[in-house]
Each structure stands twice: as structure tokens, then as C-alpha cells.
Amino acid sequence: MNSSGxxxxxxxLDRQACLRAVTRLAEHAQRDxxxxxxxxxxxxxxxxxxxxxxxxxxxTLIAQMAxxxxxxxxxxxxxxxxxxxEFILLVTDCNEDISQGFAGEILQLxxxxxxxxxxxxxxTGSIGVAVLDYNESPVSLIERAGRAMVEAKxxxxxxxxxxxxxxxxxxxxxxxxxxxLEVESKLHRALELGGLYLHYQPIIRLDGRVEAVExxxxxxxxxxxxxxxxxxxxxxxxxxxxxxxxxxxxxxxRQAKELDDSGFPTKVAVNVxxxxxxxxxxxxxxxxxxxxxxxxxxxxxxxxxxxxxxDVSELVQLNLRAAINAGVSLAIDDFGTGYxxxxxxxxxxASKLKIDRAFIISLPHDGRVFSVVKxxxxxxxxxxxxxxxxxxxxxxxxxxxxxxxxxxxxxFYYSKPIGGxxxxxxxxxxxxx
Amino acid sequence: MSAExxxxxxxxxxxxxxxxxxxxPPRPEILDLIxxxxxxxxxxxxxxxxxxxxxxxxxxxxIKTVNSPFFGFRAxxxxxxxxxxxxxxxxxARAVAGLILRKVFGDTPNLERFWDSSAAVxxxxxxxxxxxxxxxxxxxxxxYTFGLFRDCGMPVLMRKFxxxxxxxxxxxxxxxxxxxxxxxxxxxxxxxxxGCLLAQSWWLPEETCLAIRHHHDYVSLQLASEGxxxxxxxxxxxxxxxxxxxxxxTGLCLTREWDKMGEACLQVLGLDxxxxxxxxxxxxxxxxxxxx
Numbered sequence: 001m002n003s004s005g006x007x008x009x010x011x012x013l014d015r016q017a018c019l020r021a022v023t024r025l026a027e028h029a030q031r032d033x034x035x036x037x038x039x040x041x042x043x044x045x046x047x048x049x050x051x052x053x054x055x056x057x058x059x060t061l062i063a064q065m066a067x068x069x070x071x072x073x074x075x076x077x078x079x080x081x082x083x084x085x086e087f088i089l090l091v092t093d094c095n096e097d098i099s100q101g102f103a104g105e106i107l108q109l110x111x112x113x114x115x116x117x118x119x120x121x122x123x124t125g126s127i128g129v130a131v132l133d134y135n136e137s138p139v140s141l142i143e144r145a146g147r148a149m150v151e152a153k154x155x156x157x158x159x160x161x162x163x164x165x166x167x168x169x170x171x172x173x174x175x176x177x178x179x180x181l182e183v184e185s186k187l188h189r190a191l192e193l194g195g196l197y198l199h200y201q202p203i204i205r206l207d208g209r210v211e212a213v214e215x216x217x218x219x220x221x222x223x224x225x226x227x228x229x230x231x232x233x234x235x236x237x238x239x240x241x242x243x244x245x246x247x248x249x250x251x252x253x254r255q256a257k258e259l260d261d262s263g264f265p266t267k268v269a270v271n272v273x274x275x276x277x278x279x280x281x282x283x284x285x286x287x288x289x290x291x292x293x294x295x296x297x298x299x300x301x302x303x304x305x306x307x308x309x310x311d312v313s314e315l316v317q318l319n320l321r322a323a324i325n326a327g328v329s330l331a332i333d334d335f336g337t338g339y340x341x342x343x344x345x346x347x348x349x350a351s352k353l354k355i356d357r358a359f360i361i362s363l364p365h366d367g368r369v370f371s372v373v374k375x376x377x378x379x380x381x382x383x384x385x386x387x388x389x390x391x392x393x394x395x396x397x398x399x400x401x402x403x404x405x406x407x408x409x410x411x412f413y414y415s416k417p418i419g420g421x422x423x424x425x426x427x428x429x430x431x432x433x
Numbered sequence: 434m435s436a437e438x439x440x441x442x443x444x445x446x447x448x449x450x451x452x453x454x455x456x457x458p459p460r461p462e463i464l465d466l467i468x469x470x471x472x473x474x475x476x477x478x479x480x481x482x483x484x485x486x487x488x489x490x491x492x493x494x495x496i497k498t499v500n501s502p503f504f505g506f507r508a509x510x511x512x513x514x515x516x517x518x519x520x521x522x523x524x525x526a527r528a529v530a531g532l533i534l535r536k537v538f539g540d541t542p543n544l545e546r547f548w549d550s551s552a553a554v555x556x557x558x559x560x561x562x563x564x565x566x567x568x569x570x571x572x573x574x575x576x577y578t579f580g581l582f583r584d585c586g587m588p589v590l591m592r593k594f595x596x597x598x599x600x601x602x603x604x605x606x607x608x609x610x611x612x613x614x615x616x617x618x619x620x621x622x623x624x625x626x627x628g629c630l631l632a633q634s635w636w637l638p639e640e641t642c643l644a645i646r647h648h649h650d651y652v653s654l655q656l657a658s659e660g661x662x663x664x665x666x667x668x669x670x671x672x673x674x675x676x677x678x679x680x681x682x683t684g685l686c687l688t689r690e691w692d693k694m695g696e697a698c699l700q701v702l703g704l705d706x707x708x709x710x711x712x713x714x715x716x717x718x719x720x721x722x723x724x725x
Contacts, residue, residue, distance in 0.1 A: 188639060191639055192636055194472070222474060223473065223474070243633070284623060287621040288586070288626045292631055322621075
């Protein structure tokens with residue numbers, strides 16, 4: 001990181017470095033179809049602090065707030081100070097729901113009282129939240145977060161407002177609803193006209209063998225790609241996500257069977273959503289896909305986020321057991337970003353643990369992140385799981401992960417997600433002497 | 434089909450045969466090609482005709498289908514392109530899916546009769562819609578396709594589980610519990626679920642897939658609040674009524690499904706007992722079962 005890009009008071013990125021960071025992250029987010037969220041934070045009544053305590057008092061408050069955030073937010077967001085009392089937090093892989101929880105946490109941090117001279121201050125903040133839209137420019141993302149922050153202030157501060165949910169939504173609100181309907185209609189068309197397909201991203205063991213491929217859903221209607229970051233939230237909202245999940249399962253099983261028949265037995269991993277695992281017929285659908293395609297169950301892996309494994313509801317536990325009984329394997333997806341209970345990790349019937357890309361992005365420079373990754377890896381291996389690092393893009397990251405002891409790597413460093421035919425060619429080429 | 438009879442032998446006997454060898458393609462490539470073309474703003478009929486013509490048997494069957502009395506066109510199609518133009522792309526795609534399914538079932542020894550029963554339910558389903566009219570976007574050809582695919586999960590289960598035909602016998606004889614519940618007591622899934630996933634992977638319409646999934650679910654059929662789309666409820670009801678007609682016309686009735694679902698089906702179709710009886714009588718004059 002360029003030292004001139006650091007804000008001297010807080011140690012956060014400065015305005016210029018922030019703009020560079022948001023441009024880079026937005027590019028990555030759009031390329032990988034993963035969400036990116038910007039939070040614009042402004043302290044309420046900061047001028048009053050400056051007026052009462054002078055600029056140095058103001059600086060003390062800013063430095064303390066920054067310290068609190070650094071402790072809490074470390075590794076979960078890129079933090080920048082845009083000037084005075086304005087901060088921007090950039091969170092990758094964070095959808096609207098998660099970002100709301102995150103904004104709430106930040107507000108709570110800010111609210112902790114602090115002593116300035118002999119006075120006990122009760123600071124509050126206002127936050128605007130914006131999630132990057134498909135094809136949106138990074139500048140527009142920051143502007144929307146800023147506008148939402150102004151609205152949070154207008155509503156009295158000490159709150160967050162989502163971009164697009166400002167009061168009197170007027171045309172913006174209507175457009176969002178209409179866009180959702182459009183995406184929903186495209187999804188239905190895709191389901192009926194063959195507009196859905198899977199891409200596969202290889203997961204490579206450090207010894208060079210292919211550990212598995214992860215199936216990722218793509219949607220293409222009327223010659224236009226609908227990015228997952230758009231269609232997945234709509235699918236979740238409308239309940240279509242269960243059908244899409246079953247469709248994926250069937251296609252992934254079919255692909256695994258095809259690879260096996262061609263002499264390249266390769267495990268295919270499929271993402272399973274909360275909606276699927278909490279649906280009563282999950283096990284029947286899984287068995288139906290296995291039976292229809294005649295695939296060996298051991299060639300199918302279900303990727304499930306850690307929070308779902310922790311779900312103690314009877315139906316989820318029953319469905320997880322049914323999956324194990326069907327002979328498929330389970331992987332803990334996006335590990336480290338949820339709220340894991342380490343005490344129950346040992347009871348999870350998964351054979352693989354995938355470390356979230358949010359950790360990998362800070363490697364190899366951040367020594368503390370490296371320690372966390374190493375500890376997670378040890379923990380996973382102690383529990384008998386294969387440990388995979390997601391989102392690996394550079395050789396430096398790869399080397400750091402080798403040093404941390406992970407078993408396998410997934411990311412652009414080896415391969416982007418590729419279509420079924422390309423996957424077959426890719427496997428054939430690798431098998432050549 | 435819920436254990437249709439097949440003349441001298443029962444379906445169970447027929448299915449105890451050699452069909453463990455059959456393999457149902459997860460998704461025929463031709464359906465992908467057709468789907469891809471249909472997603473274009475201006476689909477190219479010639480290109481589509483080219484795909485279909487590559488399979489001589491399929492081309493002949495499609496032309497035969499469009500010229501069948503079922504569609505009632507005055508002009509006769511001579512080429513695949515003409516057939517596509519007359520049917521329209523959407524109906525053509527379903528027709529092709531049905532023809533491929535027929536090839537899978539119909540050409541497999543011991544499964545022809547299973548296919549014949551499905552085909553009878555399909556034909557009678559189409560006929561029922563012609564009699565009672567189109568509602569909830571359920572056209573005659575939709576009912577026909579649904580009839581073909583409704584039970585396509587059964588052969589898959591047969592292939593996998595040697596005891597499945599015994600399960601079918603139990604399910605057919607049970608007048609209280611859901612057909613699929615009995616299957617699930619003995620196997621890890623049921624034919625409605627298998628059929629739904631298969632149909633979905635063959636790009637059949639969502640309402641058709643949902644109807645396949647729930648075609649033994651009399652609760653979803655009765656209660657609109659269960660969230661089953663009206664078109665799916667109508668498809669289920671038409672096919673169940675079609676199966677009842679087929680059983681009445683042939684005089685062979687081995688299932689209890691009409692006892693469990695008949696009332697709800699008639700309600701969905703807006704028919705009372707006497708309407709239903711009149712339709713059954715009219716059907717006996719039609720002799721649709723003799724069509725090939």
C-alpha cells in the first residue's frame with residue numbers, strides 16, 4: 001500500500017486511496033458478480049465538538065472513533081477517511097441484508113460514550129448504505145451512499161438509511177420495484193427457455209490435483225446476461241430460489257456424471273441456499289437429482305454457509321443428515337464471515353472448510369490476517385476437514401496460503417469460472433503428459 | 434400414470450420386465466438448441482428446422498403430429514419448417530419434448546404400454562380442454578404435454594429400485610393416504626418429484642413442472658392458499674379427469690386416485706357430478722383410445 005495514501009490521523013485510507021480502492025473493488029465485484037457495499041459515515045453534531053474543544057478536541061474524537069472501528073471492523077471492510085468527520089467503509093461480498101446489520105453495529109460502536117477533557121460525550125453517527133448496481137460506476141456508488149447519509153441526518157441522525165429507501169421514494173422507489181419485477185420475469189423466461197446454465201470454477205490441491213469444481217449459476221435472457229448479484233436476491237425474495245437450487249443440483253449432477261463417463265471423475269460442488277435447506281422436500285429433491293442423472297453421490301458436494309450448519313431447527317438438521325445418508329459430501333462455505341460458534345464446529349458433518357475470500361484479499365501483507373487464516377486452517381485440519389482458500393488471485397497470496405498450510409486453492413489465480421465444455425477441455429489438457 | 438392397465442397385463446407386471454436398461458437423458462441437446470433459438474429476439478425458423486431435420490425420425494413425427502386431428506389444421510404440413518410455422522415455436526418445443534419422451538419410453542421393450550397409458554391420459558386431457566374451454570392459460574396442447582410427462586418419474590424409480598413395482602401396487606390400492614407418501618415410505622423420493630426435476634431440466638413451463646410435482650397433492654389442489662398457480666391446479670385436474678375418463682371408457686380401473694381427488698378436481702374445473710357424467714358419456718362416443 002502506498003504510504004502517501006494513508007490518512008495520518010486515523011491510519012485509514014485517504015480520499016485519493018479510497019477512490020482507487022473503490023474503483024478496483026467495483027471492477028472485481030462486477031467481474032465476479034459479487035456484491036460490494038459502500039457505507040458513508042458522518043458523525044452527528046461534530047461541529048459542536050470542534051467549537052467547544054477546538055480542532056485538537058475534534059481530532060481526538062475522530063482518532064478514538066477510528067480506533068474503535070479498526071478493532072471491530074478489521075478484515076471485514078476497507079476503511080477510509082474522506083476528510084473532517086466523514087468516513088467510507090467498503091465491504092466486499094456484502095449484500096443489502098448483511099450491510100444493514102453491519103451499519104447497525106457501527107452505529108452502536110459510535111454510541112459508546114467517551115471522555116473528552118472533563119466532559120462525557122455521547123456521540124452518534126449517520127450512515128448511508130449503497131450496494132453496487134450492475135454496471136454502476138464507483139463514483140455513482142459513493143454518491144448514492146452520500147445521499148443516503150444526508151437523508152439519515154435529515155431524519156435526525158443516529159440511524160442508517162439504505163440508498164433507494166430515502167423517504168418519499170417517488171420515482172426511485174417505483175423504478176426499483178419495476179426492476180425487480182423485470183428480473184423476476186427474466187428468471188421465469190430463463191427457466192422455460194433454457195436461459196440458465198452453470199459455470200464451473202476449479203478448486204486445485206497444492207499438489208496440483210483437481211480437488212473439485214464449484215458450480216456457479218448464470219442467467220442469460222434475450223441475449224443479455226443477468227448477473228447473479230441481481231437475480232439471486234430476487235429469487236430469494238420470490239421463493240424461486242428453491243427451484244433454481246434444484247435446477248442447479250440436477251445440472252451439476254448431470255455434469256459430474258458426464259465428466260465421470262468421459263474418464264475425468266471430478267467432484268462437483270453446488271451451493272445450497274437457506275430456503276432449500278428449510279424446505280420440507282429437500283431430501284427428496286436431492287435423491288431425485290441423483291437418481292435421474294445416475295451420478296455417483298460421492299461426486300456431489302453441497303456447499304452450505306456456516307450459519308446454516310449452526311441452525312438447530314429440526315428440519316435443517318434432518319435435511320443435513322439426509323444429505324449425508326444420500327452419500328454426498330458437505331462443505332462449509334464462506335467460513336469466517338458469519339457468526340460461528342466454535343464449540344459446535346466439531347459437530348458439523350462437513351468434510352471441507354472454505355475460508356472466505358474476505359480474508360484472502362488482505363494477504364500476504366496483513367500479518368494478523370495471516371495468523372487468522374493459519375489458525376482456521378489448523379482448526380479445520382484438526383477436525384479432519386480439507387481446507388480450501390477462496391478468491392485467490394495472486395502468486396503472493398498463493399505462497400502465503402501454502403505457508404498457512406491450506407490444502408487447496410480456488411480463484412482467478414488458477415482459473416475463472418468456465419462453461420461445461422471448456423471445463424472438459426481444461427481437464428483433458430491437464431491430463432496430457 | 435397411477436397404474437393404468439395395459440390390456441391383458443397390469444402395469445405392475447409390465448414394469449417388472451427389462452426396463453432397468455433404459456436410460457432417460459437428463460436433457461436432450463436438441464431442446465437446448467431450440468431453447469437457445471427461442472431466446473433470440475427474432476428466432477430463426479430455418480435454423481430450428483435444421484436442428485430438427487438432423488433427426489429424420491423426429492422430423493417425421495413432428496410433421497405427423499401437426500397433421501393429426503388433435504390440432505385440427507386444414508392445411509397439411511409437408512416440411513419441418515411448415516410444421517414449426519403452423520404450431521408456433523412454443524408449442525413446437527413442447528411437441529418435440531413429448532416426441533423425445535415417446536422415443537425413450539415407446540421404443541423400450543415393456544415400456545410401450547406404459548407409454549400408451551401416458552399417451553391416453555394426454556389425449557383425453559387435450560380432449561377435456563376442448564370440451565370445457567381454455568381457462569387459467571391451460572390450453573389443449575398444455576394438457577396434452579402434461580399428460581405425457583406427468584408420470585415420467587416412474588420409469589426412473591423402476592430402473593433404480595427393484596421393489597418399486599410392489600410399492601406402486603400398494604400406492605394404487607390405498608384410498609386414504611397420498612400416493613407419494615406411500616412411495617416415500619419405501620424409497621428416498623417419489624415419482625412426482627423426479628418427474629418435476631426432469632421436466633424442469635427439459636425446460637418445460639414452470640406451471641407444468643409444478644403440476645407434475647404436486648399431482649397427487651390433494652391439499653394443494655383444494656386450497657388456493659397453498660400457493661399452487663391456478664394453471665397448475667387446472668392441469669392436475671384435467672389430467673386426473675382424463676385418467677378417470679380413460680378408465681371409464683376402457684372399463685379398467687386399478688387406482689383409487691379419483692376417489693381421493695375427484696371431488697377437488699371437478700371443483701377446480703367448475704364441473705358438477707352430472708356435467709362429469711355427461712362428459713364421460715360423450716367420451717365413450719369419441720373412441721380416442723383407438724388413435725395411435
